[in-house]
Amino acid sequence: MDEFNRWIHQGRLIEMNSQGRKFSWCNGQHELSRAWAKLNRVLLDAKLLIAFLNARCLYLSRSTSDNSPMFIEFLKDLFTYGPSPFRFQQMWIEHPDFMSFVQMVWYEPMVGTGLMKLASKLKKLKVALREWNKRVFGQTNTQIAILEEKVEGLEHSLHSNWDNEVERALVRYSTELSTWRRREDIRLAQMAKIKWRMEGDRNSKYFHIWLSNKRHRKIHKLRSTDGLEFNSPEEIHLGAVEYFSEFLQRSNQQRELPDLKNLISPVIEEEDCVWLSCIP
Structure with missing residues (x-):
């Protein structure tokens, strides 16, 4: 088991978030002899998780096996509707x-x-x-890819034949590449709401993973107090607007206010008080 855990750590694998049933295995016994456990899991590497940020695993109902079938689904981002x-x-x-x-x-x-x-x-x-x-x-990833290609080409040129002009160009493009990588780290850290910086060449992957975990915490379904269900981002959006519009309309109804005149000292003239009470 220790060797397996080391393999997971060395491969930088991440467990996929699961939905549906909480446990994936049952011994099939009855009453107090029944046992439940989560034995089946899905592990992803960072590249796959970055490519499919909305991937999820569903544990389906058991039938003939002690183990629940696992259904892995790759979804598009449903929360990208409307203007950004x-x-x-x-x-x-x-x-x-x-x-x-x-x-x-x-x-x-x-x-x-x-x-x-x-x-x-x-x-x-x-x-x-x-x-x-x-x-x-522009697109920071595109700029980084272009600069990485230029740096790699210049390094290959220096390997075969050293040239002073090529060396200076390599230093210039390497500095520019570092600047663009720092910008991308700042952008991703801001999206992930991380207020501290990490050092090393795995910043971007870590931020992407952090962002993907945030996406899984979004509200995908909502049910109102009267039992009405909202099953898409658009329905949740419109349902929330309708609820709070009705709530605020009820809250802003005219009601009788208490008389607080006895608590206020008459330190200004009545005419000034009328002016102060006028709508700007």
């Missing part, structure tokens, strides 16, 4: 042109005053940052 929300990326801050770009967008003249002007500036900055992110950063 805007997220501020921490890796943007490290770019030398970030602050100047924000200032350029922020100081553009806007029509309006007060909070309306502030809201317009924030909305315009959000759109501009999205476009700037696509233009400057």
